[in-house]
Amino acid sequence: KRQALAETGTTAGAWAExxxxxxxxxxxxxxxxxxxxxxxxxxxxxxPGFARAHAYASFCAFYFAFNGQSxxxxxxxxxxxxxxxxxLEADPLSPVAHWAYGRAMWLTGDPQVGRDHVAKAIALxxxxxxxxxxxxxxxxxxxxxxxxxRHMAISEEQSPFDPFLASIQLTRATAFxxxxxxxxxxxxAERSIQHRTAYGRMLFHAALLxxxxxxxxxxxxxxxxxxxxxxxxxxxxxxDSLHGVSEDIGAxxxxxxxxxxx
Numbered sequence: 001k002r003q004a005l006a007e008t009g010t011t012a013g014a015w016a017e018x019x020x021x022x023x024x025x026x027x028x029x030x031x032x033x034x035x036x037x038x039x040x041x042x043x044x045x046x047x048p049g050f051a052r053a054h055a056y057a058s059f060c061a062f063y064f065a066f067n068g069q070s071x072x073x074x075x076x077x078x079x080x081x082x083x084x085x086x087x088l089e090a091d092p093l094s095p096v097a098h099w100a101y102g103r104a105m106w107l108t109g110d111p112q113v114g115r116d117h118v119a120k121a122i123a124l125x126x127x128x129x130x131x132x133x134x135x136x137x138x139x140x141x142x143x144x145x146x147x148x149x150r151h152m153a154i155s156e157e158q159s160p161f162d163p164f165l166a167s168i169q170l171t172r173a174t175a176f177x178x179x180x181x182x183x184x185x186x187x188x189a190e191r192s193i194q195h196r197t198a199y200g201r202m203l204f205h206a207a208l209l210x211x212x213x214x215x216x217x218x219x220x221x222x223x224x225x226x227x228x229x230x231x232x233x234x235x236x237x238x239x240d241s242l243h244g245v246s247e248d249i250g251a252x253x254x255x256x257x258x259x260x261x262x
Contacts, residue, residue, distance in 0.1 A: 010047050017043035018053045025060055026163040028197040030069055030232060033060050044086075051091035055100035058083035062103055067201045068237040077241075080104040095125035103134055109243040111142040129159035137171050141245045145178035166195035170202055173209050178249050182213040189213070193222055200226050200233025204262075211256035219260060235262050 021039030024032040037060045043053035061070075061080035070076035081104040087097035102117030115138045121131040136151030152172045155162070162168065173188035189209040192198060198206070207222035226233055238257070242250070 010050055014043045014046040014050055014053065017046070018050065018056070021053070021056055021060075025056060025063075026197075028063075028163070028199050030064075030230075033063050036060050049090045051087045051094045051097050054083050054087035054090060055094070055096045058087065058100040058104055062107055065107060066241050067199060068234055068240065069200075069232055073237070073240060077104070077107050081108055093124060095121040095128050095131060098124065099128065099131045099134060102131075102138075106134075106138055106243075107241060111138050111244065114138055115143070127158055129155040129162055130164055132158065133162075133164055133168050133171070136175070137167075140171050140175045140178070141242065141249060143246075145175040148172075148175040163197060166192045166198040166202060168192075169195075170198075170206060170209075173206070174249065177209055177212055177252060178246070185209055186213040186215045186218070189222075190215075190218060193225070198229070200230030200235075201238065203229065204233065204235045204238055205253075207260065207262075208253050208256035211260055212252045219256070223260065223262065 017039045021036040021043065024036035024039065027033075037057060040053050040057035040060065044050055044057065047053070058080045061076050061083060064070035065073045065076035065080060081101075084097065084100040084104040087094060088101050091097055098117045098121035102114040102121065104114075105111075105117060106114035115135065118131050118135045118138065121128055122135060125131065132151045132155040136148040136155065139145070139151065140148035149172060152168050152175070155168050156165065169188045169192035173185045173192060176182075176188060177185035186209070189206040193203055193206045203222050203226045207219045207226075210216075210219035210222060226235065239253075
């Protein structure tokens with residue numbers, strides 16, 4: 001009820017542009033994400049106080065910065081933070097706004113503030129699977145991998161056919177690798193890259209996890225699929241957005257990258 005009241009008065013046209021944008025964004029391709037950005041710009045142009053549209057505009061900018069396909073990753077990260085800030089200003093009690101702001105703060109190098117905002121999104125909306133995923137993601141790279149696994153399980157249980165499922169499963173794989181369970185790490189990495197929404201950075205990351213798990217042939221196959229499925233992705237910039245990750249996972253990923261020669 002509170003969320004509905006918060007955006008009362010939003011025009012049908014703005015809502016239509018928002019839903020067109022979400023439909024495009026959830027396809028996780030560069031072209032579709034660009035189209036989604038335009039839909040969200042139209043929605044916020046019609047309704048400057050439309051928190052969810054600002055939040056999803058931040059989501060698109062995050063994608064380009066994180067995947068290294070913006071041309072200027074720093075500018076894309078700043079855009080993600082700016083749009084997320086606009087979402088919070090429009091509705092300080094919007095779970096989606098806190099989710100977007102937490103993601104953007106993680107991206108710009110402040111995982112603790114990012115964790116706090118994503119946790120607030122969950123407090124506001126406990127059945128928000130993408131917030132559980134993002135909190136698990138931050139814990140996976142900067143905190144407790146067991147906590148990460150719990151949030152990934154909640155996220156997938158709440159939304160078993162979620163568009164983020166590839167990311168959820170890949171984060172599970174990373175958390176399992178951190179606790180030394182290479183069998184589960186390889187299992188979830190291989191599951192994650194079967195989804196059509198697995199884009200270049202994810203395929204590259206899966207290859208590193210598979211290599212670290214001793215699945216050399218599978219790692220090479222995942223690398224080969226990058227060029228086929230996301231030819232614009234440049235793996236040389238892979239570590240640019242991983243700010244201050246836990247030493248153990250950082251070292252594992254670096255060793256895999258060196259062994260694969262990428």
